[in-house]
Amino acid sequence: MLLLAVDTATPAVTVALHDGGSVLAAESDVDARRHGELLLPAVDRVLAEAGVKLDAVTDLVVGVGPGPYTGLRVGIVTALTFGSALGLPVRGLSTLDGLAYASGLDTPFVVATDARRKEVYWARYADARTRLTEPAVDRPADLAETVAGLPAVGAGAVLYPEVFPDARGPEHQSAAALAALAAALLADGGGARGGSEDAGHPAPGFLPPLPLYLRRPDAQVPKNYKVVTPK
CATH class of the missing domain: 3.30.420.40 (ATPase, nucleotide binding domain)
Structure with missing residues (x-):
């Protein structure tokens, strides 16, 4: 191989x-x-x-x-x-599963990456090979209760220490x-x-090679085109 x-x-x-x-x-x-x-x-x-x-x-x-x-x-x-x-x-x-695997943790934790717009992409894990939730995107403050007391891996955890006080490597x-x-x-x-x-848990596994965005792109086709009439 x-x-x-x-x-x-x-x-x-x-x-x-x-x-x-x-x-x-x-x-x-x-x-x-x-x-x-x-x-x-x-x-x-x-x-x-x-x-x-x-x-x-x-x-x-x-x-x-x-x-x-x-x-x-x-x-x-x-x-x-x-x-x-x-x-x-x-x-x-x-990508979150890759970060989780790199952590080597054998107790519950969170992976959080920077989603910009003051949000994070995140998921919870039971250990480095067992994901407990599907990837999601949220504002860190909205996750405070959900992730309380859990170590966190990734750049998103580093960016928001008030929500992820136990940030650990790897960051990237x-x-x-x-x-x-x-x-x-x-x-x-x-x-x-x-x-x-x-x-009942989404264990890490291979996926189709399709981008997982989780939210709509900033650039979008206008819904209403301006009507131009001849003079």
């Missing part, structure tokens, strides 16, 4: 290559405004560090968010392009963790949702 993972759903532009046992190479650059410029050079450097070409890749995984429209689409479109060129399916994974997404989670899911039997989902 040579699994290439990319994620641009957060300010971190992150790439990793995994051989099914360990991460061979990884790179992350936190820059919310340069996803399109940074991703492909990062892929080139990761492949070069591992000493392989793109056509040696056997599996493709992409973080599908939740995240802002502009950044999120860069990683997904790039992964889909690679998939088309290589004749490989592209598997999606929740890592494709190395996303790739490791994907490898673990494949080893478990293909990554189909299961486990805690059978008890």
